[in-house]
Amino acid sequence: TTHYLFIVVVAVNSTLLTINAGDYIFYTDWAWTSFVVFSISQSTMLVVGAIYYMLFTGVPGTATYYATIMTIYTWVAKGAWFGLGYPYDFVTVPVWIPSAMLLDLTYWATRRNKHAAIIIGGTLVGLSLPVFNMINLLLIADPLETAFKYPRPTLPPYMTPIEPQVGKFYNSPVALGSGAGAVLSVPIAALGAKLNTW
Numbered sequence: 001t002t003h004y005l006f007i008v009v010v011a012v013n014s015t016l017l018t019i020n021a022g023d024y025i026f027y028t029d030w031a032w033t034s035f036v037v038f039s040i041s042q043s044t045m046l047v048v049g050a051i052y053y054m055l056f057t058g059v060p061g062t063a064t065y066y067a068t069i070m071t072i073y074t075w076v077a078k079g080a081w082f083g084l085g086y087p088y089d090f091v092t093v094p095v096w097i098p099s100a101m102l103l104d105l106t107y108w109a110t111r112r113n114k115h116a117a118i119i120i121g122g123t124l125v126g127l128s129l130p131v132f133n134m135i136n137l138l139l140i141a142d143p144l145e146t147a148f149k150y151p152r153p154t155l156p157p158y159m160t161p162i163e164p165q166v167g168k169f170y171n172s173p174v175a176l177g178s179g180a181g182a183v184l185s186v187p188i189a190a191l192g193a194k195l196n197t198w
Contacts, residue, residue: 047121055117058112066100103122106124
């Protein structure tokens with residue numbers, strides 16, 4: 001039972017991480033301006049989550065299953081926005097499944113070699129995901145038209161126009177916390193490892 005509960009926790013949490021890593025691309029009013037950032041964040045998060053999940057189970061096909069879970073979650077979110085009165089194209093569901101299938105195919109073709117899955121499969125995901133999602137965005141309504149007709153009800157600070165934000169980000173608790181955490185995590189981890197050896 002614990003084994004299956006762990007699989008569920010990994011699937012749900014890593015899915016939410018991947019979705020939030022590119023949350024702003026789902027809203028078509030920001031689709032083109034954030035496409036490069038989206039491509040990097042989503043391909044990275046997909047590979048990290050899918051590889052971890054796939055190696056945990058050892059079964060080719062798990063990455064595609066993982067991408068399917070994310071797709072279903074996002075379609076639910078799309079339906080929620082649509083239910084609130086926003087247009088069908090207001091939220092765009094990213095195309096994860098074909099890239100995840102390439103990852104699974106690599107894992108299967110290399111006889112479950114985890115290093116080949118990471119290097120070759122990761123490269124295939126990084127190359128294919130932007131292409132699939134560019135095609136996906138070409139098939140929806142004009143993002144700028146959507147932006148002017150249906151602006152997002154709230155915008156996070158990093159999505160607001162840059163002029164009013166000058167100097168504000170550097171004083172924010174979030175920025176200070178993340179910066180301090182990044183700087184302190186390495187020496188703290190090293191200290192923990194050292195204490196463990198004593």
